[in-house]
Amino acid sequence: MRVLIIEDAPRLRETLTDGLRESGYAVDAVDNGRQGLVHARTTEYDVIVLDLMLPSVDGLTLLRELRASGDDTPVLILSARDRTEHRVEGLRAGADDYVVKPFAFAELLARLEALCRRSKGLTNNAVRIGGVVFDLGSKLFTVGGAELGFTPREGAVLEHLFLNAGRVVSRTELEEHIYSEDRQVWSNTIDSAIAAIRRKLADAGELVRTRRGLGYQVGKPARDTVQP
Amino acid sequence: MTSLRRALLAPIVAGVGVTILLALSGAYLFATLRLGEQFDRSLVERARTFASLVIDEPPDPGEGEPGGVVFDYDGPMDGEALGLLARISRPNGDIRAASPDWPTELRLRRPESLASPAAPVGVRVDDERWRAVALLVRARVEPPDETPAREVDQDEDGAEAVAYSDERALVEIVMDADPLRAARFAVAAALGLGGLLAVVGTALATWWGVGRGLAPVRELSTSVDRVGDTDQSVALADGEYPEELAPVAQAVDRLIDRLSQAVERERRFTDAAAHELRTPIAELRMLTEVAQRWPEPERLRRSIGEARLVAEEMESLLEALLAIARGFDTAQCEAERVPLLPVVQTVAGFYEDSDRTLVIDGDPRAAWHGQRGAVLAIVRNLLANAVDHSSPGSKVEVELRRVGDSAIFAVRNQAATLSRDDLSLLFEPFWRKEASRSDRCHRGLGLAIVQALCAPMGLNPRATLEGGVLTVQVGPGGIARGQGTATLGEVG
Incomplete structure (x- = not known):
């Protein structure tokens, strides 16, 4: 999953980026509203983490412009403004969640997962497709309770396919969602990751299918959710 | 706690009581004098009546009567019949007539001269029981008489009225003074009761009146009580208060207004301070939590270094906040005359390498009286603010x-x-x-610190904006103000 952080406090922005990347997210981070708006309009993010008091374009203006343009990317506001009227204003401007600084990193992760879950129509963190269960919180894939040993890149590819089960996902979309902008993407990266996933899921049958000329697809007809 | 009602009641009742007492005493004295005069006048009239009955009767050889002074009265002379006691005698002590129950123990002073019927007659109180009148009169001559009158009194018209002889008689009248005393007692009782009722009435009226007069004070108190933390918009002066309380209500309104502004300033300050601390605290939490989750040596080392920088920034913020809250620490050094030009030149030296042109037009005699450190901080903050927020070049x-x-x-x-x-x-x-807090070098505290430091030195910072040029000036109070001016009292 790819996250855009728009936060002007450099230390907080960098630590957030570090923590989210370690948690398996592809993260882009910018320090002002204008750049944030450009990023949000040109790249498809799974979640946007948005500060309110930003240089050049403030967070609320950015959010309103995004929503006005039809962008429905889940937005989590991360702000030091803690009054009720601030939260109400943020949520009414189109935010999906509002977290007041300071915050616990675990809570932020849980809220990001919840936003992803809601945006994908899931009701809990576990997604089962075939015999494979994916846990959105731990980012782990298991078969019959046994963990599948995917690399971060393989896990990110399969996670995106699981969260979009039933839908054909293009190679470009996969690249956009698993890599941040500062990472070099090679032309065969996705293909090699898919090959590795298939090898490791050989016992689970043909979970990832190739739609020639279109992309990849998991699940049929779509996805099945279970309680963890 | 002192009761205003009781405090007012005591002097009012005491004052009214003393006044009533004096008035009643005067009334009593006047009444008793008048009663005594009336009583005595009546007594004199009676005595004169008795005196008119004293005649100088010529001897009647036929009847064998010697003649001389006689009391021409045939009725009983006892006190019960006359309502008084009378004694008629000759100056030599020869008693010609007397009430049988005449108090022999009574010694009346004999008049020294003849009492004219029209002349005032002295009345004496010879003891507590009796009041007496003694008249030395000439006996009347019964007309017609062969004996010519020696002297004839005339009335006002000059007409002959009564003839008198040379024979003299002493007419003494005494009367029991009990009715007079009873009347005096009645007057005293009536006045005393009236006075007592007046004092009690005054006390009750004062109690009620003061209570009624203080009712607006209670209303004002209730109104002040209604002014709560959230509702400070109550205008007490809008209430219907007596003119004496209206200034109090207006003063309370002004006080509430000032307090509201102070509370609002404090609230904004606290809110802003808390807001300012939220981001560094969030950074600390993120640094520690991320380092704890993924404790790689390089990350740990970097996080500790970053946490230390955050702590230093928070310390700096704290010191700035304390400077605003407390002002310059006056215990640190003594106030002195601080020439401004050397201070400005020293501070300006820090900006020699900046791309702004610093022009100083300074009167060397210009100086402030205060702590040197505070003066330096004011100048440093004002120059920093001007340089940092002006365009390069x-x-x-x-x-x-x-x-x-x-x-x-x-x-x-x-x-x-x-x-x-x-x-x-x-x-x-x-x-x-700029709403953004990304610039940690400028927290928006510089001018607030200037304001805090100026107050103890009696200086007043003001800001004006004319033609895109911001002028911040600090000087003693009373600097002329123009349009687009903000003063210390208006900000914050």
Whole structure:
């Protein structure tokens, strides 16, 4: 999953980026509203983490412009403004969640997962497709309770396919969602990751299918959710 | 607690009581005098009546009567019949007639001269029981008489009225004084009861009146009680208070207004301070939590270093907040006369390498009286504010003018983005034109610190904006104000 952080406090922005990347997210981070708006309009993010008091374009203006343009990317506001009227204003401007600084990193992760879950129509963190269960919180894939040993890149590819089960996902979309902008993407990266996933899921049958000329697809007809 | 009602009641009742007592005493004295006069006048009239009955009767050889002074009265002379006691005698003590129950123990002073019937007659009180009148009169001659009258009294018209002989008689009248005493007692009782009732009535009226008069005070108190933390908009002066309380209500309104503004300032300050601390605390939490989750040596080392920087920034913020809250620590050094020009030149030295042109137009005599450290902090903050918020390549002007034994320090810089509406916020802690908090070097505390430091020195910071040029000037109170001016009292 790819996250855009728009936060002007450099230390907080960098630590957030570090923590989210370690948690398996592809993260882009910018320090002002204008750049944030450009990023949000040109790249498809799974979640946007948005500060309110930003240089050049403030967070609320950015959010309103995004929503006005039809962008429905889940937005989590991360702000030091803690009054009720601030939260109400943020949520009414189109935010999906509002977290007041300071915050616990675990809570932020849980809220990001919840936003992803809601945006994908899931009701809990576990997604089962075939015999494979994916846990959105731990980012782990298991078969019959046994963990599948995917690399971060393989896990990110399969996670995106699981969260979009039933839908054909293009190679470009996969690249956009698993890599941040500062990472070099090679032309065969996705293909090699898919090959590795298939090898490791050989016992689970043909979970990832190739739609020639279109992309990849998991699940049929779509996805099945279970309680963890 | 002292009761205003009781405090007012005591002097009012005492004053009224004394007044009533004096008035009643006067009335009593007047009444008893008048009663005594009436009583005595009546007694004299009776005595004269008795005296008119004293005649000088010629001897009647036929009847064998010797003649002389006689009391021409045939009725009983006892006290019960006459209502008084009478005795008629000759000057030699020869008693011609007397009431049988005449008090022999009574010794009346004999008049020294003849009492004219029209002349005032002295009345004496010879003891507590009796009041007496003694008249020395000439006996009347019964007309017609062969004996010519020796002397004839005439009335006012000159007509002959009564003839008198040379024979003299002493007419003594005594009367029991009990009715007079009873009347005096009645008067005293009536006045005393009236006075007592008047004092009690006054006390009750005072109690009620003062209570009624104080009712608006209770209403005012209730209204003040209704002024709560959230509802401070109550205008007490709008209530119907007596004219004596209206200034109090207006003063309370002004006090509430000032308190509300102070509370609002404190609230904004606390809110801004808390807001300012949220981001560094969030950074600390994120640094520690991420390092704890993924404790790689390099990350740990970096996180500890970053946490230390955050702590230093928070410490710096704390010191700035304390400077605003407490002002300059006056215990640190003594106030002195601080010439401004050397201070400005010292501070300006820090900006020699900046791309702003610093122009100083300074009167060497310009000086402030205060702590040198506070003066330095004021100048440093004002210059830093002007330099940091002016455009690169622009000019920053400093002007020092002597005003009496004080001085005006003015610093001007281009401020294209500033509007006049911003002036009222310039001295507000944490106010920044740019809402973003990414610039940790400028927390929006510089001018707030200046304001805090100026107050103990009797200086007043003001800001004006004319033609895109911001002028912040600090000087003694009473600097002329122009349009687009914000004063210390208006900001924050």
